[in-house]
Amino acid sequence: MIIYPAIDLRAGKVVRLQKGDPARQTIFSDDPVATAQRWIDAGAAWIHMVNLDGAFDQANTNLAVLNAITKLNVRVQFGGGLRTLADMDNAFNAGATRIVLGTAAVQNPEVVEQALALYGAQCVCIGLDARDGKVTTHGWSQTTDVTPTALGMLMAARGVRHALYTDVNNDGLLGGASIETTIALGAATGLDVIASGGVSTLDEIRQLAASRKVAGAIVGMALYQNKIDLSDALAAAETGD
Numbered sequence: 001m002i003i004y005p006a007i008d009l010r011a012g013k014v015v016r017l018q019k020g021d022p023a024r025q026t027i028f029s030d031d032p033v034a035t036a037q038r039w040i041d042a043g044a045a046w047i048h049m050v051n052l053d054g055a056f057d058q059a060n061t062n063l064a065v066l067n068a069i070t071k072l073n074v075r076v077q078f079g080g081g082l083r084t085l086a087d088m089d090n091a092f093n094a095g096a097t098r099i100v101l102g103t104a105a106v107q108n109p110e111v112v113e114q115a116l117a118l119y120g121a122q123c124v125c126i127g128l129d130a131r132d133g134k135v136t137t138h139g140w141s142q143t144t145d146v147t148p149t150a151l152g153m154l155m156a157a158r159g160v161r162h163a164l165y166t167d168v169n170n171d172g173l174l175g176g177a178s179i180e181t182t183i184a185l186g187a188a189t190g191l192d193v194i195a196s197g198g199v200s201t202l203d204e205i206r207q208l209a210a211s212r213k214v215a216g217a218i219v220g221m222a223l224y225q226n227k228i229d230l231s232d233a234l235a236a237a238e239t240g241d
Helices: 032-041 062-070 085-093 103-107 109-119 148-157 179-189 202-211 230-239
Strands: 002-010 013-018 021-029 046-051 075-079 098-101 124-131 134-137 162-167 192-196 214-219
Touching: 002 032, 002 062, 002 192, 002 230, 013 032, 021 032, 032 046, 032 062, 046 062, 062 075, 062 085, 075 124, 085 098, 085 109, 098 103, 098 109, 103 109, 103 134, 103 148, 109 124, 109 148, 124 148, 148 162, 148 179, 162 179, 162 214, 179 192, 179 202, 179 214, 202 214, 202 230, 214 230
Parallel strands: 002 046, 002 214, 046 075, 075 098, 098 124, 124 162, 162 192, 192 214
Antiparallel strands: 002 013, 013 021, 124 134
């Protein structure tokens, strides 16, 4: 199971939001490249990067940050505001290894098929971010009537292989991951599901890895508040024990 240290970008700074609320923001660094290097030095092979400005439809220069980080010889999974093929092209041209599509998957599933045809299933991930069991869009600011499982199955039928599941109610709170829900989502859809939101202990990582139904876990606040050591998290994810 892959561990993805999270770098959430807003106005060029590394931040964490509680429950995705921009009014509940903590800034952890004004140097995202140095932050990425910190995680690489600790053993990370992947970085999960979110362009929060893009998700909130705000102008930004975060593609330049993406490009700088990919030059550190690390794979980057990049999401936030990627709603058109032009947006996706820009992300890949800046060095992204894989993109995450959230709002686009709900509002324009045809563009997902186009992305799969252009870039391949290994390079496209669908965001199944949910609040109270329903998928959210537009930086988690809007809630749909679709469940993560229903959307996941629809996307799997279209050829998607990777999905990211975030329980928005848990994100940034260190309250624990939605382990059972994440495992069930992987089992029901057959997708390579990446857990996100609230991961706060090594035991949670071990449980997710041991299930063999979860392909990865994103760790953010727990790393930034030194609740989890990244090298320990990587070891727990590899062994599941």
